[in-house]
Amino acid sequence: MTLDRDLMQTIIARYPRSRSAIMPLLHYVQSVSGYVTNEGIETISEILGIETAEVSAVATFYTQYKRKPVGEYHVGVCTNTLCAVMGGDAIFSALKDHLGIENDGVTADGKVSLEHIECNAACDYAPVVMANWEFYDNQSVESAKSLVDGARAGNPPAPTRGPNKLVTYKEASAVLAGLDDGLAREGLQAGAPTLLGLKLSKEGK
Amino acid sequence: MSKLTPVLSAHWDEADSFTIEAYTRHGGYTASKKALAMDPDAVIQLVKDSGLRGRGGAGFPTGMKWGFIPQGDNKDHYLVVNADESEPGTCKDMPLLLANPHVLVEGCIIACHAIRAERAFIYIRGEVTHVARRMNAAIADAYKAGHLGNGIDITLHIGAGAYICGEETALLDSLEGFRGQPRLRPPFPAIAGLYARPTVVNNVESISSVPAIINNGAEWYQSMGTEKSKGATLYSLSGHVNNPGQFEAPLGITLREILELAGGVRTGHKLKFWTPGGSSTPLFTDAHLDIPLDYEGVAAAGSMLGTKALQIFDETTCIVRAVLRWTEFYKHESCGKCTPCREGTWWLVQILRDLENGTGTEADLEKLLDLCDNIMGRSFCALGDGATSPITSSIKYFHDEYIAHVTNGACPFDPVKSTLFAGAVN
Numbered sequence A: 001m002t003l004d005r006d007l008m009q010t011i012i013a014r015y016p017r018s019r020s021a022i023m024p025l026l027h028y029v030q031s032v033s034g035y036v037t038n039e040g041i042e043t044i045s046e047i048l049g050i051e052t053a054e055v056s057a058v059a060t061f062y063t064q065y066k067r068k069p070v071g072e073y074h075v076g077v078c079t080n081t082l083c084a085v086m087g088g089d090a091i092f093s094a095l096k097d098h099l100g101i102e103n104d105g106v107t108a109d110g111k112v113s114l115e116h117i118e119c120n121a122a123c124d125y126a127p128v129v130m131a132n133w134e135f136y137d138n139q140s141v142e143s144a145k146s147l148v149d150g151a152r153a154g155n156p157p158a159p160t161r162g163p164n165k166l167v168t169y170k171e172a173s174a175v176l177a178g179l180d181d182g183l184a185r186e187g188l189q190a191g192a193p194t195l196l197g198l199k200l201s202k203e204g205k
Numbered sequence B: 001m002s003k004l005t006p007v008l009s010a011h012w013d014e015a016d017s018f019t020i021e022a023y024t025r026h027g028g029y030t031a032s033k034k035a036l037a038m039d040p041d042a043v044i045q046l047v048k049d050s051g052l053r054g055r056g057g058a059g060f061p062t063g064m065k066w067g068f069i070p071q072g073d074n075k076d077h078y079l080v081v082n083a084d085e086s087e088p089g090t091c092k093d094m095p096l097l098l099a100n101p102h103v104l105v106e107g108c109i110i111a112c113h114a115i116r117a118e119r120a121f122i123y124i125r126g127e128v129t130h131v132a133r134r135m136n137a138a139i140a141d142a143y144k145a146g147h148l149g150n151g152i153d154i155t156l157h158i159g160a161g162a163y164i165c166g167e168e169t170a171l172l173d174s175l176e177g178f179r180g181q182p183r184l185r186p187p188f189p190a191i192a193g194l195y196a197r198p199t200v201v202n203n204v205e206s207i208s209s210v211p212a213i214i215n216n217g218a219e220w221y222q223s224m225g226t227e228k229s230k231g232a233t234l235y236s237l238s239g240h241v242n243n244p245g246q247f248e249a250p251l252g253i254t255l256r257e258i259l260e261l262a263g264g265v266r267t268g269h270k271l272k273f274w275t276p277g278g279s280s281t282p283l284f285t286d287a288h289l290d291i292p293l294d295y296e297g298v299a300a301a302g303s304m305l306g307t308k309a310l311q312i313f314d315e316t317t318c319i320v321r322a323v324l325r326w327t328e329f330y331k332h333e334s335c336g337k338c339t340p341c342r343e344g345t346w347w348l349v350q351i352l353r354d355l356e357n358g359t360g361t362e363a364d365l366e367k368l369l370d371l372c373d374n375i376m377g378r379s380f381c382a383l384g385d386g387a388t389s390p391i392t393s394s395i396k397y398f399h400d401e402y403i404a405h406v407t408n409g410a411c412p413f414d415p416v417k418s419t420l421f422a423g424a425v426n
Ligand SMILES: Cc1cc2nc3c(=O)[nH]c(=O)nc-3n(C[C@H](O)[C@H](O)[C@H](O)COP(=O)(O)O)c2cc1C
Pocket: B053, B054, B055, B056, B057, B058, B059, B060, B062, B082, B083, B084, B085, B086, B087, B163, B164, B165, B166, B167, B168, B169, B201, B202, B203, B204, B206, B207, B381, B382, B383
C-alpha cells in the first residue's frame, strides 16, 4: 500500500510547526503498513525536511512504534504490579503457551501478536488485556484465550469498553493518527467500577 | 448524608454522557460562556480563590500557575493538557474522558481565555484507542457547535507509549516532535514552554474541574475539602477489594471510609499495603487507614497524595514481588538522560531479582538503600525519585519479609492466592 501524501499534509496542518506532526505521521504509517517501514521513515523525513536519522530516533523512543510487523490483532497483557498480582502474570504465561510465541512474538498466520504492557489506566478493571489498544476488562485465563482464539478465527469478541466490533491493528493506528473512523458513539460510556461512587452516592451512602 | 460528592462524575451513568447533547442538557458550555464574558484576570482570581490544586500529582495551585503567564508580551501562549495518565495505579483521567470529554473541552476554553492563549493541545497517551475516538469526536462537535474556532482552538495529540512523557517538560519535547526527555528548568514552561512560548501544563482533572467552579463559585468549591486542600476529587480504588472503582469525594476522606463504601478488602483477607497516589508515592500499611487523604495529611505521614490512586494489596501478596515489578517498570521507562536513574534503576532490578528468587543476602538490603540514596534527589527529574519510593518504604515496613526470602532461599508466597480468579476465600 502507498502513503497518501495529501493526507499526510493535512496531519501536518494541525500544528503550528510541522515537526510536531512526527508522532501522528508515524501512527499513520503504521495504519498503512502495520509497522514503521523504512519507506515510511523516508517519506516522513522528506516531507518534514529533517534527516531520516531524526525520524528513526523518535520512532525507536516510543514503544508503540513497531519496527517489524505485528499481528492483525496486537494483544497486550498488563503485567504491571497490580494487574500482575491480580492475574496478569498467569494470563500472560497462559497466552504464550497457548499461542506458542514469546513476548513480542507473532503467530505464524500473522493474526495475533503478544506483548506484556505497563499499567493501562484501567486498574479498577484488573486484570486488564488490551487488543489493538482497546479495553478488555476483568480478564481471566479462559477469557483471554477465547479473545485470541476468536482473533485467529477472524471473529474476536467485542472490547468491554470500546466499539461494537474490534477493529484491526491498522484501523486502530489510523485512530491514533487522529483520523475519524466514525465509531466514537459506539460502546459503553462507562463500566460498573467507573460508576460505583456515583451509584453509592445516589443510594445515600 | 453521603460522603461522596459527584460533580465531575454526576452524569456518567447516562448512556450518552459523552455526547455534546448530554453535556449541553446538563448545563454544559454555560460556564465557558460566562467566563468568556469575564476579564481574564478575574477568571484567574476566581480559580485562585477556589483553592483548586493540580490533580496530576504535585498539587500545585492551579490559579497561581495560570498567574505566572506573562501578560501583554505579544507572544503566543499555549495551554497543554496532560492526559498521559501512565503512573501505575492511576486510572481516573481515561474513564473521565471516555464518559465526558466535553467537560475537558469546556475547561480548555476557560483556561485559554484566562491565560490569553488561542490554542490548547491535549496530549493523550497512545494506548487507549476508544478514548482517542471520544476526545476527537468531542472536539469536532464543539467546533460544529461554535464553541471552538472563534479565537480558541484545540489540537488533539496522541502519544505512543512512554511514561516519561507525562513529565511536563518531556511532554513538551514530545509534542514538538522529539524524543520525550525532560528539560532543564529554569526556564519554567510558564516562561518558555511549547515552542519556547509561555505555556501552562495542567492535568485533565484539574482543567475539567474548572467549569463547575465558574458556574458555582469559589465559595462552593471551598466548602468541600480541608483547610489547605479544597474541593472534591476522584479517588481510584483498585486491587484486593470487593468493589473497585472511582469515588468522587471531598479531599480529606480516609481509606477506611472509602473501603467501607466499597465493601471492604476482599472477603476473608486483610489489608497489607497500599499506595496513596500511585507507585511513585511511598507505600502505606494498615496503620494508615485513618490518614486524611489530602495533600498535607498524606505528606505528614511520609508519603504523597499523588494521583489518589489507591492500590490495595492483601496479605497474599509478596511485597518483594510487588516492588520488583514496579522497579522493572521504572527501569524500562527511564529515559536514559541522567546516570543515577539510568544506571541506578538497572542495579535496583538486579538486586531485587536476586532477593525475590531467594538468592539475595542481607547485605543486599543495605545496597538497595544505598542505591536509593544515590538516586533520590540526584536525578534529573522526578521519575528517578519515584523509583526509590516503593523500595525504601517497603524496607521500612516489611524488612522481615525481605529477610524471610533470604533465609528461606525462596519466595514464601503462592502467587495463585493473590489472583482475582482464586476466589474470595482460599
Ligand atoms: C515521570 C512523571 C510522570 C508524570 N505523569 C503525569 C501524567 O501522566 N499526567 C499528569 O497530569 N501529570 C503527570 N506528571 C506530573 C506533571 O509533570 C505535571 O506536574 C502535571 O501535569 C501538572 O498538572 P497539574 O498542576 O494540573 O497537576 C508526571 C510527572 C513525572 C515526573
